[in-house]
Amino acid sequence: MRVYNFSAGPAQLPLPVLKQAAAELTDWQGSGMSVLEVSHRGKDFVACAADAEAAFRRVAGVPDNYRVLFLAGGATGQFSAIPMNLAAPGATAAFINTGQWSKKAIKEAARQGVNVVTVADESASSYTTTPEPGSFTVPADAAYLHYTPNETIGGVEFPYVPDADDVPLVADFSSTYLSRAIDVERFGVIYGGAQKNLGPAGLAIVVVREDLLDRARPDVPAIWDWKVMAGADSMLNTPPTFSIYLLGLILHWIESTGGLEAMGERNRAKAERLYAAIDASDFYTNPVEPRSRSWMNIPFTLADPALDADFLAGADAAGLTNLKGHRSVGGMRASIYNAMPDDGVTALIDYMTEFERTRA
Template sequence: MRVHNFSSGPAMLPFEVLEAAASELSDWRGSGMSVLEVSHRGKDFVACAAEAEALLREVMGIGDNYKVLFLQGGASGQFDAIPFNLTAAGDRVDFLNTGQWSAKAISAAKRQGLEVSVLADQADSKYTDTPAAGSFEVHPDAAYLHYTPNETIGGVEFGYIPESGSVPLVADMSSTILSRPIDVNRYGLIYAGAQKNMGPSGLCVVIVREDLLDKARPNTPSVWNYAAMAAADSMLNTPPTFGVYLLGKILQWVKDAGGLTAMADRNRAKAEALYGFIDASGYYSNPVATDSRSWMNVPFRQAKDELDKTFVAEATAAGLTNLAGHRSVGGMRASIYNAMPLEGVQALIDFMTDFERRNG
């Protein structure tokens, strides 16, 4: 029986995509082999990767002045790869710190001996809000400004794109990519682990502006050297082939559903329904400032913390899985990425209503 999977990642995938992949898993494109078995340098898979890239460019509106890379190591690998590719030793880099994933990127830059400037740190709010637009000033000599549009653990999301002037803007979009339209041209580099809205874990997508490709240090590992990978069409080493294949199918699903505008409408409706219920209940609460609430990850608490384990266990039995909050913050968290239907959110609301009736 399929459940409503509220995991923060690896997250649920569109059921239609899973069925399509299953139907051709043992015989892909008449090859008599699975896509898991074919050579990444064979013409069929090279075409598959090219199709996925073309769809990503179409769906996101990525211009020809950007390279699209399919890499391994997840977004965490890019915490180190980005400084290798965009800085020289001792360069200044600017950061906005809104939670644990921002902090990890900051730590990686510090390990490489860079001059790290944290322009805004939301520690005073316990990372339950984002800095106000215009409240920080980017250093004009910074190699880049890095921020995390959505913090998966805390459920905190920027409601705007930070202004960085001539300084390249770098964004970890792992948990927001494909959830709504974005202006790619505002960014120097976008990176995202696939396991939220783009496919299975193991694939990381990097979208990098071409003028940033010539800055890599000589000791940059070749598999993370953006220029080298771009020149090899991401085939310098064996790429995560199944992830690339499934990304193509998910992008087609997004396109067929109406593109990113339709995804935005779908995701806004889910978030509004769940936050609206939480705010009106009197029993549940969300700690995040209203203007910084995530569409994708909704943490919440109930009035009786001692019943958290009971809530999670009963929800799981009801087919609502992976609702336990991150171990660092506790409570509950519902991740409602693209593949989660509105019906799943309504099922959660119905369960929460019943749980409050029985325990409030």
């Protein structure tokens, strides 16, 4: 019995992918070995990693002048690696602060000695907004502008790509990676952990424009040295092989379901239906300004917080799990990533409607 799993991450994965991984976990491609057991330098795994990269490039539409890196340590590791790769100590780096993940990125960059300039800060709205386009100015000498396209905790998503002029734009796509088509050429660096839309925890996928590969500090750790890793096909050391293998399966699944245009339409429709249900009710509330509402993470509160525990217990019993909101926000949060089917959203809306009818 599978449930609908609304976890913010690690998160629900496509069932066909899990079934294939399970079926071949003791004997991969007739090798008599698990994919967990093969050398990353053997021809079979090298082909597997190359296939995952090629599929990522096809699905995301990555231009030839960008490198795709598979690195260990997740997005939090890249919070440290980004300033190490792009900014000398004391150099200015610009940030847009839209919530907790923005703040973590800022904290780590400051720890690496960059001069943090926060060009826009949405704390006044309790992080329920994104800045208006054109409402902020990026210092021309900034090494980069960093922003968080989707804030997993606040459920706030940029409805546009910020304009940074000639300053390289760096974006933490962790919680909205490949959720829809994007124009990669707008960005200097796209990065994120895989564990929401793209597989198990432990893998960071970094897409970096080639002209940015010459800016690293001499003391950047080798496993985060983008140029070294680009030259080594991400295999300077042993990479997280199982994560790369599953990433490949998930990318093929995305292609089999119509690619990112179709994925984006499904994700938009899922989110719109859930927001419509929330907005049609006085019992449920989403705090985010409508234009900045996330397609991926949808927080909502009940009119009477005393009912939260009953709501969650009933949801669990109905096979709708991990709906409890982040401790810093409270209430509920439904994370509906790529692998959440339409039926899961329908089941949640039906449950919410019935709960309100009987308990409000």
